[in-house]
Amino acid sequence: MAFPILATLVVLIALATLVPLSRRTTWLVRDLDFPRLQIAAVALAVLVAQLSLLDLRDYETVILLAITLACLAYQAWWIIPYTRVFPNEVKAAVSGDRDERLRILTANVLAPNHNAEGLLALIREHRPDIFVTLESDAWRQRHLDTLEDEYCHAMKCPLDNLYGMHVYSKLPLEDTAIQFLVEDDIPSMHAMIVLESGRKVRMHFLHPAPPSPTEHEESTERDAELLVVARSVADLDTPVVVAGDLNDVAWSTTTRLFRKISGLLDPRIGRGMFNTFHAGIPLFRWPLDHLFHSKHFTLAHIQRLPAFGSDHFPMLVELAYDRRHGATQEGLEADAEDEALADEKIAAEPVSEADVHEPQA
Template sequence: MLLILCLCTLLILVLTLLPLSRHPHWFIRGMDFPRLQFMIFAAALLIGHLLLLDRETITAQILIFATASCLLWQLWWILPFTPMWRKEVISSSDNTAKRQLSILTSNVFTPNRNAKALIDLVKQHKPDVLVTLESDQWWQDQLQVLEADMPYSVKCPLDNLYGMHVYSRLPLDEQEICYLVEQDVPSIHVCLTLRTGDKVRAHFLHPAPPSPTENEESTERDAELVMVAKSVAKSHQPVIVTGDLNDVAWSATTRLFRKISGLLDPRVGRGAFNTFHAGYPIARWPLDHLFHSSHFTLRDIQRMPSIDSDHFPLLTRLVFTSPLGNQQEGIKPEKEEVKWSEKITDEQQVSKNDVPTPAE
């Protein structure tokens, strides 16, 4: 029994310590994803130590200390995405229709053929903007029925799992489809005009994940996130960045994105809103994101029902509160993190100047 507990403690130590290296290999970066599962494993292991070991021995004390440290470290990353944390974005009860902006983000999963489920969600909730990821020509043809109510659109149908579409009830100007880091991985950038007449700079992203079948390292994904973060950091315009970022809300790189960009995460203090994998309840994490500038407060954020994709759609309702922003503040970068962000973009030879700046 002691040997089993020692091996389990060694395992949770390795799983916890690996991401600290910041090595971009897909396996190491993948350890950012199941932090909640690691936390549960560490908690169960700690209970086992306390019940089964003689706590007077040095071996038991070392095992208990190591496991408790891993538990607390994983909890430190997870806790902000629970109601026990202070909300980063103020809740709004403003029902003024012209000040609201609702966005439905949905990775449809290209082979999925249940377009009706997504169309029904759009008709039921009437979002101002629909963003689809992994949408090919078939999906574009099916979603054409939405164009009567959502006449503004940007379409980039691809059959490589990186197609993107944006449908909107609100005017979209300065539209650009860009391939910021990889030649076959697009992003969409637009100027969105609110009903108040205010212009919003919007970026829709879907960088490729680090994985054995995609990119062996996370450098391409990280570079796209950082270059967009740097681009919006000094903007005085209202800004929204949304999409499937193939990174979890509690990873070091998503945290770096928040720090460099200065954008806010409405999930902080509310919940994780795990959108992937829809088919495996015990292995879910938040891959679909929406970040915004301090010009907005939050009306509501919801994970929508399954549309037979491997992702759940995410519906976010914002309220445009101030043309000059308000007192909401995100997290600030340390000097070492700024250097890390520069290293990421330098290695991929990309720049914030490569990112379109609609509405500027």
């Protein structure tokens, strides 16, 4: 009785593992990039059950064990970098110069969530230099504006379609632009922020739409927006930060391709997953809210903040400018196949690298 049940589970695990290998952009395929941790956990449980319940001398059992173990190993390959057993991609900060640090809070607020004070309290407690809100509308803006005495530099795009965006900063923002790169109702924000030292950092805040049955049948819009921004920041001498709810998990093929093309680093590598969604469902969480940065920075602090009524946890990251120590940090590198895949994904939408606003230092 155990064998057919376990065999069925192995078939499902194998399908969930093999389907995302396809380059198809349909949501049914690409959404299987998300639950790699959950698939790995099920595979491990099935492996334990096989070892406990089946006759290990049977040829069929050996085949099931081999398939399960292969699936588990493949899923683990994607998620182990986001655990503490993996080397840090970004060095811990050694510089104590506060004037050269940048403290950033990102929060998808969930438009129907009317606990405005919950987020305001977190901002007052953690005192970021700059914070960005996603899904923020005019109602949310009125509450955020109560912080304008301290956060006197802002970019505001209140929308009622779940894609509003706001940026508030203590530090000056220069050469700002609100753009609708791929879709005419989904904004992105681009600016140069001036640190207390006078150093300028190029910032890009994104919130592309996900592939899903309620949003887009394909992932092409999301993928193209991420990759044109990646191309626009590649090989810059200027310090760069890209942050936001990318509606893609850290271990997906597209996010990995973004890191390769942009050359930016992920401070979570070797430190943890920092799963930010879904705040209300512990068994189904994955890292959707991201911050990537250039080698100019090392990491002073990273923290997932407490929930405040949204389906996302906020993230707090503090970067320390340290070009000398950061220069030896190594991220992912793109090869010819990666460049060709990026070209293919960008070509699927009417957008190009030239469309991305490039704040000038």
